[in-house]
Amino acid sequence: MFSSLNPFSRLSKKSPRLFILFGIALLPVLLLSCVPTYTLAAEIDSVTARHVRLQNVVSDINSIINDRIAQAIDKANADRLLVEDIGGIEVETRRPDCDVDDLYTSLRQSIFQSYIVGWGLKGYDIDLQFRELLAGKTYSLRLDDSIYRDINYLQGFSLNLKELSDVTNINGHVIGLDKLGHFFAEGWRYFEISQEDEGDLQQAMDWGNEMEDGLFGTTTTGIFSYADLVANFNGWRFWNRVLLLESDPMMGFVERLFDRAYVSCDIQVFESIKQHRVVRAWATNRRFDIGDYIDAAWNEGNNCNGYADPLIEEKVKRRVTEIDADFHCPVDAAACVKAKQSYGVYAPALLHPQCLIAIP
Numbered sequence: 001m002f003s004s005l006n007p008f009s010r011l012s013k014k015s016p017r018l019f020i021l022f023g024i025a026l027l028p029v030l031l032l033s034c035v036p037t038y039t040l041a042a043e044i045d046s047v048t049a050r051h052v053r054l055q056n057v058v059s060d061i062n063s064i065i066n067d068r069i070a071q072a073i074d075k076a077n078a079d080r081l082l083v084e085d086i087g088g089i090e091v092e093t094r095r096p097d098c099d100v101d102d103l104y105t106s107l108r109q110s111i112f113q114s115y116i117v118g119w120g121l122k123g124y125d126i127d128l129q130f131r132e133l134l135a136g137k138t139y140s141l142r143l144d145d146s147i148y149r150d151i152n153y154l155q156g157f158s159l160n161l162k163e164l165s166d167v168t169n170i171n172g173h174v175i176g177l178d179k180l181g182h183f184f185a186e187g188w189r190y191f192e193i194s195q196e197d198e199g200d201l202q203q204a205m206d207w208g209n210e211m212e213d214g215l216f217g218t219t220t221t222g223i224f225s226y227a228d229l230v231a232n233f234n235g236w237r238f239w240n241r242v243l244l245l246e247s248d249p250m251m252g253f254v255e256r257l258f259d260r261a262y263v264s265c266d267i268q269v270f271e272s273i274k275q276h277r278v279v280r281a282w283a284t285n286r287r288f289d290i291g292d293y294i295d296a297a298w299n300e301g302n303n304c305n306g307y308a309d310p311l312i313e314e315k316v317k318r319r320v321t322e323i324d325a326d327f328h329c330p331v332d333a334a335a336c337v338k339a340k341q342s343y344g345v346y347a348p349a350l351l352h353p354q355c356l357i358a359i360p
Contacts, residue, residue: 042163042164044164044165045146045167046174046301047320047327048147048324049141049167050324052139054137054138054139054167054174056170056172057169057170058170060133060137065111068110070284071110072103073106079095080094097265112184113125113129121188127180127181130166130180131177139166142163143160143164148223148316150316150319155308156222159222170290173295175227175294175299176227176300179228179231182231183232183293186208186211186231188239190208190239191240193207201236204236208232219308222309223308224305224306226355227305230351233346233350238288238293241261249346260286261286262287262288263285268281295339296339297343301327302355303352305352334358336356336358337358
């Protein structure tokens with residue numbers, strides 16, 4: 001009795017072939033409804049925005065993240081007393097000082113601004129937050145005005161649904177705000193993988209490459225962003241530096257001697273006297289500076305994108321030529337040479353082939 005309200009029933013009777021084509025066109029939307037939004041990537045257009053003059057937002061980002069880290073430390077130190085009901089008797093127990101799990105959970109909750117940090121990576125949430133927090137200091141571009149305007153829903157359904165992220169200036173580098181989401185969220189996943197049993201940074205990078213070639217990139221947007229992988233890698237460096245559990249792979253021997261963790265477990269003198277025991281608590285050991293991680297490889301104008309197929313690449317190149325006939329990737333070959341030296345053995349997994357072979 002409801003067949004008259006079902007568009008599929010009449011369509012399938014009149015034209016089975018048309019019905020099949022309609023189903024194929026609808027498939028990405030149906031798949032999207034089953035995929036959490038945090039797994040779908042946002043992209044940026046670094047070509048159109050290349051000559052836009054933007055204010056350096058490094059101090060804004062640092063202020064926001066340092067405030068969130070401070071809040072996380074306070075939360076991780078709070079509520080150390082627990083009251084448990086044991087056989088009908090309330091027993092007061094004390095949680096360990098400087099609990100590492102509490103610290104990392106509090107940091108993720110504070111940085112991601114979410115109490116349900118276990119539900120997804122939250123990278124897209126961070127992207128949206130910084131678009132609002134840095135309003136007036138970023139460059140926003142509609143998809144229809146970008147170099148990706150010809151990528152259709154079948155080729156990049158997430159790209160079409162989410163539009164583009166904003167572009168900003170961080171220490172002179174043209175960088176998409178989506179990279180901050182990769183830095184904190186995918187960076188956390190890298191760190192998590194490396195801390196698992198027999199896990200390491202290389203395994204984390206393999207996961208990142210697989211995801212960029214899947215749900216975070218080519219499958220959903222048609223674009224493979226090497227700059228995303230650079231942001232992920234540096235995000236691992238950030239989360240590792242919270243307590244400096246491993247040596248930073250991008251530092252030399254002398255630099256490592258002077259490197260310090262963001263957070264330390266310090267003795268609280270007055271509380272120790274008051275409680276007649278040694279009391280320790282998390283404390284800020286150094287301030288966060290996004291400039292410690294940013295370089296030219298975060299810029300997709302230098303660290304070029306790859307594409308899901310030649311048809312998409314040809315569409316993008318045609319639009320790039322229309323917008324900027326003089327544009328060629330990498331824009332700054334010398335920056336690529338420097339990035340190759342900086343990332344060392346990790347460079348082949350992080351830099352586009354054109355960046356790897358660049359000659360200044």
